[in-house]
Amino acid sequence: MNETILHDTIISTDDLCVYYGDKLAVKNINMEIQRNAVTAFIGPSGCGKSTFLRCINRMNDLIPGCRVTGKIEIDGLDINQKQIRMEGLRQMIGMVFQRPNPFFKSIFENIAYAPRFHGTKKKADLEVIVEQSLRKAALWDEVKDRLHESALALSGGQQQRLCIARAIAMEPSILLLDEPASALDPISTAKIEDLILELKEEYTIVIVTHNMHQAARISDETAFFLMGELIEKDITSNIFTAPGNKKTEEYISGRFG
Ligand SMILES: Nc1ncnc2c1ncn2[C@@H]1O[C@H](COP(=O)(O)OP(=O)(O)OP(=O)(O)O)[C@@H](O)[C@H]1O
Numbered sequence: 001m002n003e004t005i006l007h008d009t010i011i012s013t014d015d016l017c018v019y020y021g022d023k024l025a026v027k028n029i030n031m032e033i034q035r036n037a038v039t040a041f042i043g044p045s046g047c048g049k050s051t052f053l054r055c056i057n058r059m060n061d062l063i064p065g066c067r068v069t070g071k072i073e074i075d076g077l078d079i080n081q082k083q084i085r086m087e088g089l090r091q092m093i094g095m096v097f098q099r100p101n102p103f104f105k106s107i108f109e110n111i112a113y114a115p116r117f118h119g120t121k122k123k124a125d126l127e128v129i130v131e132q133s134l135r136k137a138a139l140w141d142e143v144k145d146r147l148h149e150s151a152l153a154l155s156g157g158q159q160q161r162l163c164i165a166r167a168i169a170m171e172p173s174i175l176l177l178d179e180p181a182s183a184l185d186p187i188s189t190a191k192i193e194d195l196i197l198e199l200k201e202e203y204t205i206v207i208v209t210h211n212m213h214q215a216a217r218i219s220d221e222t223a224f225f226l227m228g229e230l231i232e233k234d235i236t237s238n239i240f241t242a243p244g245n246k247k248t249e250e251y252i253s254g255r256f257g
């Protein structure tokens, strides 16, 4: 894990702020996120982790009254410019949420849906995408004999891996994971963690987690947020052994939050 190269920035923000109405929820964030690494966001409930994460794929646009100021660039491109093609942005960035949210469709259709919508029409091509995505999400062996059964018949942990497979079917370069394992049992959680470590070879991963052990196990860098502010971001081992800020130390040692 420590061999990951950490000097190739893919996402950078400059004084990024997010307001809900008049309330400033995320304050002047300046952050660089590294390519093909896992970056973990930690911090107490309500500190702005999900809000900041949603800036990366502009999901905050969908929330009435939410306003973003400052700059966020992906590979040097200012993604809040008016002329940005949202379709392209969403294709480049996959997202997985706390609760698995498969479509009310078959396992196959959950994954084939977006590629078909974006122009892949041939059945044989879709079959390849479905198999590859399920293999990458470490789910293929468990579902290959029931691809046309409902996705809702899968266990929670399997549904979450299906949601990851659905996200990677579009071949994104960035995966945003908002507490993807917090509703799962320890075995399913371990599978998701193994999967994240494999996927970072190909994708840049940003994960919100309340589980410090999880952040320590899987991330290369960790960012600690408190009341809308970024307190610090550093190599994960530094954050957990010698944090630069006293507030970080208090949080990770369980003294608040
Ligand atoms: N849709 C919304 N409308 C108004 N305020 C919101 C909205 N979503 C979040 N907030 C507020 O913004 C702040 C940051 O919330 P956010 O959900 O980003 O926190 P979080 O760190 O992800 O918390 P948690 O760990 O509980 O998921 C909170 O004060 C929250 O109440």
Ligand SMILES: [Mg+2]
Binding pocket: 049, 050, 051, 178, 208
């Ligand atoms: Mg959240």
